[in-house]
Amino acid sequence: MSTIIINGSPKAKHGNTEVIINQFMKDMKVPCEVCYAANKDYRKLAGYLHQSDTVLFVMPLYIHAMPGIVMKLIECMESAPVPGKAMGFIVQSGFMESAQSAYLERYLSTIARDLKYTYLGTVIRGGSAGISMMPESMNKKLFIQLNQLGSYFESNGSFDQKIAKELGKIQALSKGKCFLFEALGKLGLSDGIFWNGMLKNNKAFDKRFDKPFA
Numbered sequence: 278m279s280t281i282i283i284n285g286s287p288k289a290k291h292g293n294t295e296v297i298i299n300q301f302m303k304d305m306k307v308p309c310e311v312c313y314a315a316n317k318d319y320r321k322l323a324g325y326l327h328q329s330d331t332v333l334f335v336m337p338l339y340i341h342a343m344p345g346i347v348m349k350l351i352e353c354m355e356s357a358p359v360p361g362k363a364m365g366f367i368v369q370s371g372f373m374e375s376a377q378s379a380y381l382e383r384y385l386s387t388i389a390r391d392l393k394y395t396y397l398g399t400v401i402r403g404g405s406a407g408i409s410m411m412p413e414s415m416n417k418k419l420f421i422q423l424n425q426l427g428s429y430f431e432s433n434g435s436f437d438q439k440i441a442k443e444l445g446k447i448q449a450l451s452k453g454k455c456f457l458f459e460a461l462g463k464l465g466l467s468d469g470i471f472w473n474g475m476l477k478n479n480k481a482f483d484k485r486f487d488k489p490f491a
């Protein structure tokens with residue numbers, strides 16, 4: 278079974294999607310071919326995808342939707358040339374709640390079926406915005422889950438449902454957690470500390486309220 282993975286991040290090799298793909302393939306005996314939706318000739322890449330048995334899109338959630346480059350690529354795809362081809366998705370997002378990706382998931386399942394591919398499902402992982410910036414020790418659990426998800430995928434051509442469920446476990450924050458995060462934010466103890474640190478490192482802290490398009 279041949280699988281092509283599409284990295285759907287506009288940041289290509291420099292984003293969280295790349296880290297997730299690398300961890301997904303880490304324990305595979307034969308790693309998959311990875312293609313980048315960014316900076317591609319969409320028609321050519323869409324045609325090339327027909328050569329593989331399975332296409333796996335790995336992408337970030339951008340404004341509750343798929344990145345425009347993924348949509349462009351999908352719009353160039355034609356129906357599967359022969360029966361038996363499969364398509365799956367991994368969507369990772371910044372906010373913790375996997376419910377944020379629910380609308381996209383429904384859309385992706387429809388697209389796969391419209392294109393006459395077997396839909397393998399969509400694995401959702403929230404709280405992924407800092408992955409590429411965090412030390413490896415903070416990502417340990419996630420990386421183990423991704424290693425296992427990838428090696429299961431290589432053996433079975435599908436997602437391990439137990440791991441998929443675990444990855445998307447935080448569906449929505451409870452009222453208590455929302456209250457807690459709000460209180461921490463008011464005390465200046467939210468994850469703003471981390472993002473403000475990034476702004477300072479990039480000499481952009483003073484510009485954080487700029488509205489260039491207003």
Ligand SMILES: Cc1cc2nc3c(=O)[nH]c(=O)nc-3n(C[C@H](O)[C@H](O)[C@H](O)COP(=O)(O)O)c2cc1C
Nearest residue numbers: 286292293294337338339340341370371372405406
């Ligand atoms: C333009 C833009 C829009 C985003 N929209 C959302 C969103 O609607 N919901 C969310 O949870 N995260 C959102 N994020 C956060 C990204 O999904 C998250 O940082 C992801 O890990 C980025 O992956 P990448 O580095 O591979 O591009 C957005 C990020 C950007 C840059």
